Amino acid sequence: SADKPLAGRRAIVTSGPTHEPIDPVRYIANRSSGKQGHAIAAALARLGADVTLVSGPVTIPDPQGVRTIHVERADEMRDAVLGTLPADIAVMVAAVADWRVAASAEQKIKKQPGEPPAPLQLTENPDILKTVGHHEKRPRLVIGFAAETENVELNGKAKLERKGADLILANDVSPETGIMGGDRNSVRLIEAAHTESWPDLSKEEVAERLALWIAARLSGERS
Numbered sequence: 001s002a003d004k005p006l007a008g009r010r011a012i013v014t015s016g017p018t019h020e021p022i023d024p025v026r027y028i029a030n031r032s033s034g035k036q037g038h039a040i041a042a043a044l045a046r047l048g049a050d051v052t053l054v055s056g057p058v059t060i061p062d063p064q065g066v067r068t069i070h071v072e073r074a075d076e077m078r079d080a081v082l083g084t085l086p087a088d089i090a091v092m093v094a095a096v097a098d099w100r101v102a103a104s105a106e107q108k109i110k111k112q113p114g115e116p117p118a119p120l121q122l123t124e125n126p127d128i129l130k131t132v133g134h135h136e137k138r139p140r141l142v143i144g145f146a147a148e149t150e151n152v153e154l155n156g157k158a159k160l161e162r163k164g165a166d167l168i169l170a171n172d173v174s175p176e177t178g179i180m181g182g183d184r185n186s187v188r189l190i191e192a193a194h195t196e197s198w199p200d201l202s203k204e205e206v207a208e209r210l211a212l213w214i215a216a217r218l219s220g221e222r223s
């Protein structure tokens with residue numbers, strides 16, 4: 001129907017940071033709040049989509065009308081996303097930690113008097129967007145974010161290709177923009193053959209516009 005253009009469509013959204021354990025009490029993380037991903041999940045649901053949100057640890061509430069799966073680590077997030085396929089739409093907004101501790105300790109690591117701290121050996125995390133973008137059950141629309149502090153457009157284009165995405169929303173997350181953890185966002189939409197800039201908007205407005213963009217794109221493809 002006109003106000004539920006995504007009725008009958010399944011969507012997967014990731015949001016928030018991941019926490020990668022060092023030992024049972026310590027972890028590696030980043031400053032993602034989950035605000036943008038959660039807003040996108042809610043906006044897709046308002047347009048009628050059946051939405052599964054896979055969220056890392058955040059302090060904001062689960063969005064209404066959305067099935068939310070809570071995870072901590074990148075490998076848990078990947079498993080939850082792949083377990084939710086097939087879907088028509090995937091929007092990977094989570095700020096997944098690029099690295100995890102290679103062998104996290106079972107017990108709290110104790111400081112040893114007079115000894116230097118033990119070095120942390122890191123290993124690469126799975127790239128969830130790239131996995132979904134190249135999956136045999138690849139959703140019709142695969143969308144990613146690119147948080148960059150420089151060369152936003154160039155890096156966004158490269159990311160689009162590498163990840164097998166249809167659309168990248170690139171934003172400048174330099175500290176002076178206040179975007180990371182803030183309430184506003186200023187994004188550039190990067191497709192293979194087209195680029196456009198959206199004005200500075202609230203994260204809710206970015207979500208609303210993106211949900212409408214997705215609905216328009218999918219409606220053009222209905223046979």
Ligand code: C5P
Binds near residue numbers: 126143
């Ligand atoms: O490579 P980079 O982290 O800059 O790419 C950002 C995009 O890739 C975001 O959409 C993010 O959610 C996704 N991503 C992911 N899994 C990772 C790293 C990034 O899904 N391990």
